[in-house]
Amino acid sequence: xxxxxxxxxxxxxxxxxxxxxxxxxxxxxxxxxxxxxxxxxxxxxxxxxxxxxxxxxxxxxxxxxxxxxxxxxxxxxxxxxxxxxxxxxxxxxxxxxxxxxxxxxxxxxxxxxxxxxxxxxxxxxxxxxxxxxxxxxxxxxxxxxxxxxxxxxxxxxxxxxxxxxxxxxxxxxxxxxxxxxxxxxxxxxxxxxxxxxxxxxxxxxxxxxxxxxxxxxxxxxxxxxxxxxxxxxxxxxxxxxxxxxxxxxxxxxxxxxxxxxxxxxxxxxxxxxxxxxxxxxxxxxxxxxxxxxxxxxxxxxxxxxxxxxxxxxxxxxxxxxxxxxxxxxxxxxxxxxxxxxxxxxxxxxxxxxxxxxxxxxxxxxxxxxxxxxxxxxxxxxxxxxxxxxxxxxxxxxxxxxxxxxxxxxxxxxxxxxxxxxxxxx
Numbered sequence: 001x002x003x004x005x006x007x008x009x010x011x012x013x014x015x016x017x018x019x020x021x022x023x024x025x026x027x028x029x030x031x032x033x034x035x036x037x038x039x040x041x042x043x044x045x046x047x048x049x050x051x052x053x054x055x056x057x058x059x060x061x062x063x064x065x066x067x068x069x070x071x072x073x074x075x076x077x078x079x080x081x082x083x084x085x086x087x088x089x090x091x092x093x094x095x096x097x098x099x100x101x102x103x104x105x106x107x108x109x110x111x112x113x114x115x116x117x118x119x120x121x122x123x124x125x126x127x128x129x130x131x132x133x134x135x136x137x138x139x140x141x142x143x144x145x146x147x148x149x150x151x152x153x154x155x156x157x158x159x160x161x162x163x164x165x166x167x168x169x170x171x172x173x174x175x176x177x178x179x180x181x182x183x184x185x186x187x188x189x190x191x192x193x194x195x196x197x198x199x200x201x202x203x204x205x206x207x208x209x210x211x212x213x214x215x216x217x218x219x220x221x222x223x224x225x226x227x228x229x230x231x232x233x234x235x236x237x238x239x240x241x242x243x244x245x246x247x248x249x250x251x252x253x254x255x256x257x258x259x260x261x262x263x264x265x266x267x268x269x270x271x272x273x274x275x276x277x278x279x280x281x282x283x284x285x286x287x288x289x290x291x292x293x294x295x296x297x298x299x300x301x302x303x304x305x306x307x308x309x310x311x312x313x314x315x316x317x318x319x320x321x322x323x324x325x326x327x328x329x330x331x332x333x334x335x336x337x338x339x340x341x342x343x344x345x346x347x348x349x350x351x352x353x354x355x356x357x358x359x360x361x362x363x364x365x366x367x368x369x370x371x372x373x374x375x376x377x378x379x380x381x382x383x384x385x386x387x388x389x390x391x392x393x394x395x396x397x398x399x400x401x402x403x404x405x406x407x408x409x410x411x412x413x414x415x416x417x418x419x420x421x422x423x424x425x
Contacts, residue, residue, distance in 0.1 A: 075213055095116065353415065
């Protein structure tokens with residue numbers, strides 16, 4: 001059964017069949033090969049999505065779309081520009097910083113790409129940056145959407161590996177800040193070297209004025225994250241609060257969301273949520289079948305025999321996840337692999353929260369690596385260029401993220417210090 005499932009899935013990927021359909025078809029053939037009742041497919045697909053924490057996904061997606069339409073993202077851009085936009089290369093640094101702030105509410109890298117890219121990619125081009133560089137920068141910066149909490153992939157890992165989502169969220173701040181600072185330092189040096197961005201400070205608001213204009217937008221992550229860590233509401237409830245806040249600010253305070261625009265926002269959010277839920281349902285069935293076949297246990301024993309130390313295990317997992325992330329969507333990869341790898345990581349004495357951050361950061365790289373990087377397609381759509389044009393500028397960004405990944409992997413303190421402080425472990 002297992003060889004048939006894996007062969008079918010790989011073949012479908014090679015034929016560019018969508019991830020969800022590939023996984024679902026492989027699962028159906030696996031059921032047929034084992035002569036099991038097809039009702040298993042309905043039961044396990046329902047069980048995969050019948051989990052309360054997953055309700056946060058559509059809400060965070062809707063919140064991100066409301067922020068884009070309601071003017072919140074534009075005000076966050078102006079605020080970030082007031083802080084770092086006054087130096088050479090300040091506009092690319094603004095892109096990174098804005099994505100970092102926007103990520104503290106949206107939970108989605110694709111939503112971040114569209115919301116911030118629609119503003120900053122044209123601005124970068126206007127200031128003389130190559131279109132391909134602007135798109136590559138936006139795609140990379142938007143990766144922070146799944147690293148800075150709240151994060152949809154973290155929710156999926158927490159559900160799949162039975163790890164506290166609250167602990168994963170607070171552990172994500174260290175890696176997220178590290179990657180943000182590394183990217184800002186890199187773009188500053190790179191722009192100095194290239195001679196770009198000497199006039200980035202034009203049209204920049206003062207910090208006080210930008211903060212005043214973005215006050216309600218900046219209050220949003222404070223309310224959401226403060227409510228989660230203050231015990232006022234759960235991460236799932238926080239997603240609903242984010243939607244309500246974005247809706248009220250966009251309609252009543254900024255007055256940029258018109259009633260006629262709500263249908264388009266809701267439709268866009270429903271489509272995005274449905275795609276993710278369909279992947280989760282099919283991946284849940286696939287995970288159930290391979291678990292019943294004993295594949296996770298066999299892989300775990302093999303890894304323990306071959307990779308005999310935690311350092312080698314983490315290196316091997318990172319190498320494998322980097323390749324897997326290039327071809328399999330992040331959410332699907334986490335749902336399938338987390339139940340397999342997390343127990344093995346615990347056997348090696350690796351904290352499951354730390355391992356979750358390693359998985360999320362690594363698989364997030366798949367969002368900016370060809371051939372299936374969703375952020376790349378989103379950024380290219382906004383910039384109106386073909387994917388092949390941004391690869392040249394993309395490589396240095398990928399190397400920066402990889403360097404940060406190695407630090408995050410082998411310095412657990414970066415992920416766990418704040419978690420241990422808050423949860424007193």
